[in-house]
Amino acid sequence: MQIHAAQSSGLLQYAIPIAIAAVVLTLRARRMTQVRPLKLGQLWIVPAIYLAIVATLFVMTPPNAIGWPICLAALLAGAAIGWQRGKTMRIEVHPETGTLSQKASMAGVLFLVGLFAIKFAAQTGTHAFHVNVAVLTDAFAALALGMFTVTRIEMYLRARRLLEAARA
DSSP states (O other), X not given: OHHHHHHXXXXXXXXXXXXXXXXXXXXXXXXXXXXXXXXXXXXTHXXXXXXXXXXXXXXHSOOOTTHHHHHHHHHHHHHHHHHHHHHHSEEEEOTTTOOEEEEOOHHHHHHHHHHHHHHHXXXXXXXXXXXXXXXXXXXXXXXXXXXXXXXXXXXXXXXXXXXXXXXX
């Protein structure tokens, strides 16, 4: 009987996070695909928050000698991913008011779902592959920092070009 209980708790260990993530991602996907105003002066806020979180994470538990190059590679990969993700955002200038609006593409939403799935699979498979969970966490934090920062940089540059073209 104890074996059955252990198997049930092991299944719940995976089912609960997947269910929570599915609900959160569904709600987030609905919100992301709506047209929203884009304020160029506020694009720096999300990267600044992530920078503070990652800096705190690295100060509290610095990566080891192997972790730093992995984190740098993850940051660069996140930057490349962020540039592509930023390009999928639809940005428009309202012709009468000159205000900007944005709408995330479904490709961007599905991309985030894919990243979450990879992260979950990597974390659940760490014991089988003998992966250091701390290095994995640091790498995903660096990846997120690169992705969210460069997404907003690309959006800022493109929105500024669109505004200049609309005024000309």
